[in-house]
Amino acid sequence: MFFLLFGMRTKDDLLDTRVLTCEVCGWTAPQARFARTTRFTLFFVPLFPVAPRKYLLRCGHCMSLRQIKPLPAYA
Ligand SMILES: [Zn+2]
Secondary structure (H helix, E strand, C coil): CCCCCEEEEEEEEEEEEEEEECCCCCCEEEEEEEEEEEEEEECCEEEEECCCCEEEEEECCCCCEEEECCCCCCC
8 A cells, every 4th residue: 555645835935034023013023034944845845845835034023924025125
């Protein structure tokens, strides 16, 4: 008998962290920028991406997560 194990895996890669003012809570706190990639897996081995890469910003104060543009022009 042969089983074919396949599925999806989502991984967040931390790109950088900067101190900015949060758009949700209004506090000045560290904002971590992530790149989220979802890949097709075969036998738990990630093979190829199945969705476009998303860029996310997480507030260190309120932990809100919001999607941002691929190359944000924030300083
Ligand atoms: Zn916040």
